[in-house]
Amino acid sequence: MNRTKSEYLYEEALKHIVGGVNSPSRSFKAVGGGAPVFMSKGQGAHFWDVDGNKYVDYLAAYGPIITGHAHPHITQAITEAAANGTLYGTPTELEIKLAKMLKEAIPSMDKVRFVNSGTEAVMTTIRVARAYTKRNKIIKFAGCYHGHSDLVLVAAGSGPSTLGIPDSAGIPASLAQEVITVPFNNAEALHAALEKWGDDVAAVMVEPIVGNFGMVMPKAGFLEDLCRLARQYGALVIYDEVITAFRFHYGSAQTYEGLANHEAIKPDLTALGKIIGGGLPIGAYGGSKEVMEQVAPLGPTYQAGTMAGNPASISAGIACLEVLQGEGVYEEMERLTIRLTDGIADSAKRHGIPLTINRIRGSFSTHFCDHPVTDYDEAQDTDGEVFGAFFRNMLNRGVNLAPSKYEAWFLTTAHTDEDIDFTLEAVEASFKEMASK
Ligand code: PMP
Numbered sequence: 026m027n028r029t030k031s032e033y034l035y036e037e038a039l040k041h042i043v044g045g046v047n048s049p050s051r052s053f054k055a056v057g058g059g060a061p062v063f064m065s066k067g068q069g070a071h072f073w074d075v076d077g078n079k080y081v082d083y084l085a086a087y088g089p090i091i092t093g094h095a096h097p098h099i100t101q102a103i104t105e106a107a108a109n110g111t112l113y114g115t116p117t118e119l120e121i122k123l124a125k126m127l128k129e130a131i132p133s134m135d136k137v138r139f140v141n142s143g144t145e146a147v148m149t150t151i152r153v154a155r156a157y158t159k160r161n162k163i164i165k166f167a168g169c170y171h172g173h174s175d176l177v178l179v180a181a182g183s184g185p186s187t188l189g190i191p192d193s194a195g196i197p198a199s200l201a202q203e204v205i206t207v208p209f210n211n212a213e214a215l216h217a218a219l220e221k222w223g224d225d226v227a228a229v230m231v232e233p234i235v236g237n238f239g240m241v242m243p244k245a246g247f248l249e250d251l252c253r254l255a256r257q258y259g260a261l262v263i264y265d266e267v268i269t270a271f272r273f274h275y276g277s278a279q280t281y282e283g284l285a286n287h288e289a290i291k292p293d294l295t296a297l298g299k300i301i302g303g304g305l306p307i308g309a310y311g312g313s314k315e316v317m318e319q320v321a322p323l324g325p326t327y328q329a330g331t332m333a334g335n336p337a338s339i340s341a342g343i344a345c346l347e348v349l350q351g352e353g354v355y356e357e358m359e360r361l362t363i364r365l366t367d368g369i370a371d372s373a374k375r376h377g378i379p380l381t382i383n384r385i386r387g388s389f390s391t392h393f394c395d396h397p398v399t400d401y402d403e404a405q406d407t408d409g410e411v412f413g414a415f416f417r418n419m420l421n422r423g424v425n426l427a428p429s430k431y432e433a434w435f436l437t438t439a440h441t442d443e444d445i446d447f448t449l450e451a452v453e454a455s456f457k458e459m460a461s462k
Pocket residue numbers: 087141142143144145147170171172173183232236237265266267268298299
């Protein structure tokens with residue numbers, strides 16, 4: 026039997042790279058196993074694999090690639106930065122520019138610090154909150170994923186839940202005891218946890234709009250309750266906006282018009298990543314001046330990074346945000362997404378396949394179930410096998426999705442009506458085949 030080049034490369038990768046992948050979410054374990062497709066080129070909304078097959082891409086590298094692959098403005102910025110030296114170990118003017126752009130778009134951040142990943146950003150916000158409050162515990166929400174640092178891998182969603190590992194090995198039980206997990210969209214459960222442990226809770230951490238068990242909006246009043254309760258018990262509020270910042274509009278969830286009462290839902294600390302690096306490694310965190318002044322060299326909380334604020338990542342981030350400042354950019358992504366989700370819903374109905382779609386502007390999630398998805402339990406109570414079949418059908422027809430029922434579809438500024446037409450034909454053919462089995 027002829028092997029594809031992806032299958033051959035996967036065998037090679039398995040010999041040298043643990044599990045053959047450099048991030049577990051890239052494996053096909055959650056969709057029945059086998060070789061993941063090895064991509065060799067991305068351009069705009071499209072990918073080409075090592076066997077020469079073309080795909081419409083909705084993975085967007087798990088979020089960062091909002092302008093499509095190899096956007097010329099970003100490529101030029103990276104090339105220019107590289108030509109002037111990739112890493113200085115000194116401050117640069119560029120860092121100030123991106124920091125100002127972030128602050129203008131997300132006013133709760135008086136001060137910013139750049140790091141290299143979302144994981145680092147989140148991990149540091151926890152340290153800062155603990156330093157500021159002189160307390161130890163954090164409260165998080167079931168199914169929200171906050172990177173792979175020890176404290177937040179307790180009952181995490183995204184990759185770990187897909188692989189059926191609620192906790193990672195290697196995390197001391199004593200550390201896990203510092204983390205309290207409550208259901209998302211459930212202010213009563215949060216209140217009960219604060220009643221019990223409130224004296225020692227440093228922070229309540231949340232994805233204000235969830236991106237890790239599908240795309241899930243907070244219910245009306247939930248973030249207001251969360252902020253009010255946290256403050257009542259002397260805890261800080263940390264928003265993990267690694268996915269959500271610049272995803273729905275030029276700003277973040279905390280300033281998104283789809284959420285009311287921006288003043289009442291303002292966090293103390295915000296963690297960023299993904300889009301703000303335009304496809305290069307980055308993270309950032311920020312918050313009120315008073316809280317951020319805990320950080321070295323001003324304060325006693327240590328955090329550092331050899332690669333932090335490197336000119337290539339910062340330049341790519343600035344260029345990406347410049348593209349997103351363009352007139353009507355988010356409206357166009359939303360228009361295409363509505364066409365796509367309406368078409369998928371029609372197709373599912375035609376073939377009798379139960380499907381819930383959660384759409385937020387240019388992103389959405391597909392849940393194979395006949396109930397709404399507003400928290401992690403509901404997201405888990407969906408058909409993983411049907412998703413796996415759908416995923417493979419779509420891949421075979423030239424549409425690249427994330428290999429997990431929990432991940433979102435992301436539109437980019439590069440997608441066109443033609444891509445949507447192509448995708449809807451693939452959806453119709455996939456559902457037809459699935460329904461006939
Ligand atoms: N927070 C959220 C909400 C995320 O979705 C992710 C990554 N998917 C992270 C943090 C971790 O970011 P990184 O992978 O850059 O470390």
